[in-house]
Amino acid sequence: MQKFFRKLLANFKEYITLVVLLLISLFLLSINNNPGIERFRAISFGTFAYVTSTVHSITNIFKSDTETARLRLENAELMLEVNKLRNHALQNEHLRKMLEMKDTLAYNLLAADVISKLTSKIEGNFIINVGSKHGVEVGMPVINEQGLVGLIIGTAADFSSVRTLENISLNVAVTNQRSGINGILSWNGQRHVIKNIPTTFDMQIGDRIETSEFSTILPPAIPVGIIVEKETEVSGLLSFIYVKPFANVQAVKNLFVVRFVKNTQIDTLETNLLKRIK
């Protein structure tokens, strides 16, 4: 019997090794959300990010300019301000009295640089050079001077990982700024699309899309993109709305983290409400 096993091991050692290693990797995949593993990942990724950050700063040695950084920050703040004013102008036409109640948003921006891009056609991720030490938390939105870029999905002390808009795992609740129609924006690997919008809903080419108040992860009124195409599905009942983001995610280098985390109390209330309805 022992001889048989020894022979089996000798003959199939490559296959046995493969199976064992694949099982280990599957096991690791299954425990990614374990707090201990998350902490371990954050430490190791944060440590290595110092190295990539150094390489990045060497490659960008001629590009560092504090004045440019200041102007970029100002641009981003103005972009958010303009979008807010645009909202106010639209609301002003209908709800003049309610305008003051709405105008309470203030954004706290933190400048950051992309030090590494892990991009593929369907999974865009960045590593940026600000982390929990700077007040960055998981769930904070990331923008540039043009609009929404992504969302923080992991933080180390000095670095954070960002899931970009060009990642099929990121679905964003958005709203049409003009008509107020809500939908879910997702990346299909080639384009950004809001699926399953009834054809009777008012969504026109050229309408601006921004983050929705109903989003559980993002603050409202961050510009996302513009409607470039409307496609009706075979049944004729639903439309696919194609959106071109304002931010060029592939080319982005300088970003801002919006220090905003959705109020957990609202989430708790929503969850409780859903439980009651069920």
Added chain:
Amino acid sequence: MKKEYINYFLIFIPTLILQLALVPLISIDHFTPDLIVILLVYFTLSEGQLHGTIAGALLGFLFDLFSGNLLGLSMFSKTIAAFTAGYFYNENKIEANMAVMNFSLIVFLSAFIDSFFNGIFTDNQSVGIVFMIFEKSLFPAIYTSVVGALIIISLPKRKFL
């Protein structure tokens, strides 16, 4: 431990830095070459399937760890990629396998398998299987094999270790 293994490991660190910090600069419409796969195929063709498979798991694990990726994702795909490359290992044909054409074809196959299995664990409901094969796997594999061919051409006497 063989001296070559330590050399390979020492090469892996700068390769990883290049992969994370500089390779995105040469991306063509999202497609980037995978230098880790090229190194892995070179190692497997030199040292054999068993050693290659273990190296695939180890390098994949380290890549996941240092890139902030899901832990186990690259470990899984690179283990299978190295195992596949190992089928081409033959002690008497190492020189032939390191020839530009053969090497780039093996790199292409391994990179394709690596990207494909890497994509399987992502939420691919919104991307079809054809998209997965072409956009996610085929084009990056072609790019990786071209870079692999360039590396093997540029190596002095076709050997760096």
